Amino acid sequence: MFDRRTFLKKAGVLTGAFSATSLFNHLHAQEWGTLAEDYKNISPSEMATKEDYWSVIQKGYSASSDPLIMLNNGGVSPSPIVVQNAVEKFNLMSNQGPSYYMWRILDQGRENLRESLAKLGGCSPEEIAINRNATEALVTVIYGLDLHRGDEVIGSHQDYPNMMLAWKQREMREGIVYKQLSFNFPVENDAEIVAAYQNAITPNTKILHLTHVINWTGQIMPVQKIARMAHEKGIEVIIDGAHSYGLLEFNIPDLEGDYFGTSLHKYLSAPIGSGMLWVKKEKISKVWPLVCAGDPKSDNIRKFENLGTRSFPIEQGIGEALNFHNAIGTKRKEERIRYLKDYWATRALEIPKVKLHTSLKHEYSCALACVSIEGVSPTDLSDQLMKTYKIQTSPISYENLHCVRISPHVYTKISDLDTLIEGLEKISRG
Numbered sequence: 001m002f003d004r005r006t007f008l009k010k011a012g013v014l015t016g017a018f019s020a021t022s023l024f025n026h027l028h029a030q031e032w033g034t035l036a037e038d039y040k041n042i043s044p045s046e047m048a049t050k051e052d053y054w055s056v057i058q059k060g061y062s063a064s065s066d067p068l069i070m071l072n073n074g075g076v077s078p079s080p081i082v083v084q085n086a087v088e089k090f091n092l093m094s095n096q097g098p099s100y101y102m103w104r105i106l107d108q109g110r111e112n113l114r115e116s117l118a119k120l121g122g123c124s125p126e127e128i129a130i131n132r133n134a135t136e137a138l139v140t141v142i143y144g145l146d147l148h149r150g151d152e153v154i155g156s157h158q159d160y161p162n163m164m165l166a167w168k169q170r171e172m173r174e175g176i177v178y179k180q181l182s183f184n185f186p187v188e189n190d191a192e193i194v195a196a197y198q199n200a201i202t203p204n205t206k207i208l209h210l211t212h213v214i215n216w217t218g219q220i221m222p223v224q225k226i227a228r229m230a231h232e233k234g235i236e237v238i239i240d241g242a243h244s245y246g247l248l249e250f251n252i253p254d255l256e257g258d259y260f261g262t263s264l265h266k267y268l269s270a271p272i273g274s275g276m277l278w279v280k281k282e283k284i285s286k287v288w289p290l291v292c293a294g295d296p297k298s299d300n301i302r303k304f305e306n307l308g309t310r311s312f313p314i315e316q317g318i319g320e321a322l323n324f325h326n327a328i329g330t331k332r333k334e335e336r337i338r339y340l341k342d343y344w345a346t347r348a349l350e351i352p353k354v355k356l357h358t359s360l361k362h363e364y365s366c367a368l369a370c371v372s373i374e375g376v377s378p379t380d381l382s383d384q385l386m387k388t389y390k391i392q393t394s395p396i397s398y399e400n401l402h403c404v405r406i407s408p409h410v411y412t413k414i415s416d417l418d419t420l421i422e423g424l425e426k427i428s429r430g
């Protein structure tokens with residue numbers, strides 16, 4: 001009899017990211033294992049300074065300082081080489097017989113992925129749906145909740161534009177009320193932030209829309225405190241975690257939101273075009289799927305994954321990104337990236353005419369921070385950094401913010417940040 005499993009095993013197609021023959025195990029496991037042994041008694045914050053360790057991690061990426069120093073990882077991050085190779089491998093496989101390899105083989109990897117993503121998020125796999133980006137994850141919830149004319153949603157002008165647009169569309173179409181707070185970041189006072197939301201609540205408020213790490217400035221918001229306050233008033237909470245999952249150490253349920261959406265192609269370094277939605281188990285049935293499902297009122301999280309044909313290679317590549325991430329460890333990664341931000345930001349502060357727009361207190365920032373130079377526009381500063389120093393940054397001119405956002409990642413070299421400082425110094429001198 002034709003034994004499909006044996007055939008597939010022989011053909012090497014069942015060797016996914018979670019097996020002993022994963023690409024990560026081939027390429028990094030031994031060297032990283034020895035390294036981890038050498039550093040096993042060192043705290044994550046001390047580890048952040050060990051360049052010999054991080055130089056090994058850096059080699060896992062193909063992104064380097066040449067031809068470009070990429071300091072806009074908050075926008076989108078490159079994938080490690082093992083992740084790129086996995087996507088390539090799954091793509092080649094898919095093109096040998098798409099309907100078979102994608103729908104019969106690669107599709108089988110989704111449950112493993114769900115479990116591993118849930119493990120990293122400290123939650124149940126039954127609360128995790130895999131999709132393509134944070135926009136898709138969050139808009140699923142924004143459009144999927146029943147709201148009526150006059151019901152209020154409170155967000156802020158510092159949330160992500162796609163989410164604001166989605167709420168505005170509901171406002172236009174259905175007559176809900178979308179109220180937006182405005183913060184003057186950095187704010188180093190949780191009570192002040194919680195009070196801003198609390199003071200905006202009325203008897204019609206049904207939802208708070210929060211952003212865990214504000215993309216404009218990198219401010220980390222006290223989402224758990226805000227959510228707790230909201231729940232006391234029977235208000236639900238949506239959390240945009242595009243910049244937090246895979247960067248900060250936390251369990252998603254501990255944030256105390258009801259819904260959480262994230263991109264996986266930012267700090268997790270998963271393939272570009274991958275995302276994830278978490279919905280608290282008891283809330284799943286009340287959210288209508290964005291696309292369609294056999295039973296739209298089902299409490300099965302998989303109803304959000306009926307996306308039609310999409311890139312299975314990208315989805316399955318997430319597994320190798322998790323292997324890479326887990327081998328470093330979230331806290332170590334968080335502390336290293338925070339150290340890199342502190343490294344450039346504290347030096348930048350010593351340069352005349354330079355201003356920071358992000359708190360350097362550790363509870364309020366990690367990877368992302370913003371800088372400006374008096375008399376130089378954000379676009380001009382970003383262009384000069386690119387033209388002269390080949391540094392890619394993100395210029396921001398929005399509402400009360402005029403600055404350039406800098407966001408390193410684990411593969412960023414100290415020498416890249418020295419180049420940034422040199423650039424800021426020379427530009428500030430005109």
Ligand SMILES: Cc1ncc(COP(=O)(O)O)c(C=O)c1O
Nearest residue numbers: 133134135136160215240242263
């Ligand atoms: C806070 C925040 N939310 C959501 C998004 C959207 O992410 P994506 O483009 O992956 O959907 C971003 C993108 O930068 C973001 O910064």
